[in-house]
Amino acid sequence: MLLTALHADADQPDAVRVGPRSIARHELLGAASAVAEQVAGAQAVAVHADASLETVVAVVGCLLAGVPVVPVPADSGPGERAHCLADSGAQQWWGPRPEDVTLDARAVDLAARGATPDEPDPAATALILYTSGTTGPPKGVLLSRSAVAHGLDALADAWAWTPEDVLVHGLPLFHVHGLVLGVLGALRVGSPLVHTVRPTPQAYAAAGGSLYFGVPTVWSRVARDPAAARALHGARLLVSGSAALPAPVFAVLAQLTGHAPVERYGMSETLITVSTRADGERRAGLVGTPVAGVRTRLVTEDGGPVAHDGESIGELQVVGPTLFDGYLHRPEATAAAWSADGWFRTGDVATIDREGAHRIVGRASTDLIKTGGYRVGAGEVEAALLTHPDVTEAAVIGVADDDLGQRIVAYVVGNGLDPQALAQLVAGTLSVHKRPREVRVVDSLPRNAMGKVQKARLG
Structure with missing residues (x-):
């Protein structure tokens, strides 16, 4: 079962809060089940992924029905939006409909109630996440229910994430960090989620959480607001990802909050594969060790091994149960993403030290400089x-x-x-x-x- 805690018998007030609005667990399950009844049998469904309870309910409803969700950024342009909708074959649009969208548009009714459907096949596609498109049109990344479940369980283990935590973040709800970790993670583990709509230092300080997610831009702003940073002293874990956290920001956060941040690494195709553990050593610039079930390796340009000495650079490759099932309609790109012996080629370059701690140097295409x-x-x-x-x-x-x-x-x-x-x-x-x-x-x-x-x- 993917959203394990959502189906728990106990009532949980304010299972999800977005800004000033909240929804209890049984209300979320009922409203999402009503969505599931309307999307059942669809090839894929697009969701206008703004920061709202409606986005959460629409996504959960599709997952309950076993229908692939296509989260569409609220600020996406007509060209990008048209590509994602056509490529994914989405048959419905949930949320406010832009003028250029011609799909059947539906609105979430938070008061609606439906019958909870049977759990779909774990191998079924849960999400179609579109890449940034830096090397061409965005590619649809196919993530199975099983991959998402494995990834979230591995992070719950690494971060000692339990139902007693209160997760706080203000990240966009169309990607791995904000949606998969930040919404589905809370609904699988059972911890209440507080989404601040915007990730401002003041909003984070007022949220009163125990577990915080942020990107370096967010944490840099928190570090520049000493009062807000000190208000996070009562938290248990500050997690940073999606880009490297500058060492000076790491140091200031540790000083002001009393918590050295936990850094982690992943991408749409792999979910989160490497992370510092809650009970592990935290060093600026290091993203930790592979999570449960995941293996990594470094290779040279000709496929040879790279020493784990903390200095030698190689391409990072990954295997494990969190990997995607391929790029939608892109068999050539899918084939090219794997090595001959079955390892996913991340395209990132990294170092690994003798203790197994990883440092991400950057993208091989832009960050490996031959001079x-x-x-x-x-x-x-x-x-x-x-x-x-x-x-x-x-x-x-x-x-x-x-x-x-x-x-x-x-x-x-x-x-x-x-x-x-x-x-x-x-x-x-x-x-x-x-x-x-x-x-x-x-x-x-x-x-x-x-x-x-x-x-x-x-x-």
Whole structure:
């Protein structure tokens, strides 16, 4: 059973709260069952994934019926939206309907009640999540009910997540972090969920939770608000993901809240595969060890093994029960995503130390820089730059160079910065060949909704 706690006999007031509105467990089950009756038999259903109780109920209703859910970002544009709807074959639209959407539109009735259907096949597709589309049209990632269940159970084990926790987050409800972990996780474990609508420091401080989810942008803002940060002292666990948490932010959070953050790693195709454990050592920049049932390895460009010495860089590959079932209508892309011996190729480069702790360096396509015969990870250069007290953001890319192959170029945000001094800082912290050949001071870095820097827009 995927949403185990939703079917529990005990009544749970305020099982989910979104902003000022809340819904009890039995009300959620009843309203979602009414949705399930309306979507039964559909090929797929699109849900306008804004921060609302209606989004939660619509998603849960589809899952109860065994119908694949296509969460559509509330701010998606007509082109992206049209692609996702056509590609997924969605037959209904739940939520406010944009003018360009011609599907049969339905509205969630929170007061409606329906009969709870039988549990669908664990192998059935639960979600079709669309990738960011940075290398072409977004691809539909097929996630089974079984993969979601395995992933959430592994995280409950890693984070000691129990029904006694109160989960707080304000993340968007169309991706793994905000929807799968942040909604379905709470409904599987049985912990109440408080969604703050917007992830502001003030909202997090007022929520009174024990378990908090955030992305680096959120935690950076909390760290800059000492009063809000200190209000989280009573929490049990602060979890950061979706991008690397800068070491200075990690340090400030640990000082102000009394909790060193837990960092983790995953992607739409794998869910969360690596995490620091609640009872494990927490070090800035490390995303921990594989969760239960998952194995990882590092390989060179020709498929050879990479030493687990904390320094050597290789492509991260993964196997385990949390992996996706392929890309919808993309057999070639699906085949290319796996190695010849059955490991998923994440496309990320990483290091693993002797204790098995992983550090994500970045994407192989954009963050592995080949300069002057050396292989340099953009992430390690960014981490070095962020040790400067006046650097608030940093992004490093490789730019084509006739002499070096690629030269290292850094984009930094901050006040009163000396580009030459920053290049020397990297040379002194890491190695001379890893220093940026150019340092460009900018007002801000381009980011997507999850706070990830969009490096394709730099240069």
